[in-house]
Amino acid sequence: MNTAISNIIFAALIIYFAFSLKRTFDRKKDIYSQGKCNEFSYYTVSFFVYIAIDIILFILLIFKYKNLDIIEIILGFIFILIMAISTFLNTKVILSPKGLFFNYYFVQYKNVSKLDIISIKNKYRANFLKADKIIFSIKINKTNKDMIKKFISTHSNIEIIEISEK
Structure with missing residues (x-):
């Protein structure tokens, strides 16, 4: 029962952050449709902190909790991947x-x-x-x-x- 609840929570978080990621993609698509745009990367300290947290979470997921079901590992990996992509996308400054x-x-x-x-x-x-x-x-x-x-x-x-x- 506890495993089912954690899977539901992971799935809900994945859905929430996936929609957030889609919204970011849609907003960037709208911005690029305005005409010629320039962009540059802007890496703040928080970017490196978030990436480090994502890596630590992934290592903990794989090595610390060896008794996890395969579905929990997959859901955890997808969640961490979405968080890393979202963090990376928000390091871009787009001038339109x-x-x-x-x-x-x-x-x-x-x-x-x-x-x-x-x-x-x-x-x-x-x-x-x-x-x-x-x-x-x-x-x-x-x-x-x-x-x-x-x-x-x-x-x-x-x-x-x-x-x-x-």
């Missing part, structure tokens, strides 16, 4: 003609009051601050900074403020 997509959020350029682009090589961090208008701050390397400035200047009239590392 109408806005930017980052970490489940699509921010239209008309809602952005200013875009602070901070050039600090190999140190990544992002904050969404809500005020009257959305302020998007992101620390990126110089290559991505130049690409973002060029792309946004051709698609919008946002004030781009550049802050250099001191």
Whole structure:
């Protein structure tokens, strides 16, 4: 009876996260349909933490619980795989003609009051601050900074403020 309940819980979690993953794919498809888009990867510390947790869960699933049924191992593997894919997909920042997509959020350029682009090589961090208008701050390397400035200047009239590392 306990095994059946855990299988149902695993299956429910898989369905929930699979629909979340599908929603992310659909939103990205809608964004790419807006026209020419640029994207770049943005690996935060939490990305590596989530991947490490996924790997640890998988190792525990295989080696620690050797008496699991094959269905439990398969469900656990599918769950961990969906979590890893979801984590990886949300490391992409997509710049489209109408806005930017980052970490489940699509921010239209008309809602952005200013875009602070901070050039600090190999140190990544992002904050969404809500005020009257959305302020998007992101620390990126110089290559991505130049690409973002060029792309946004051709698609919008946002004030781009550049802050250099001191």
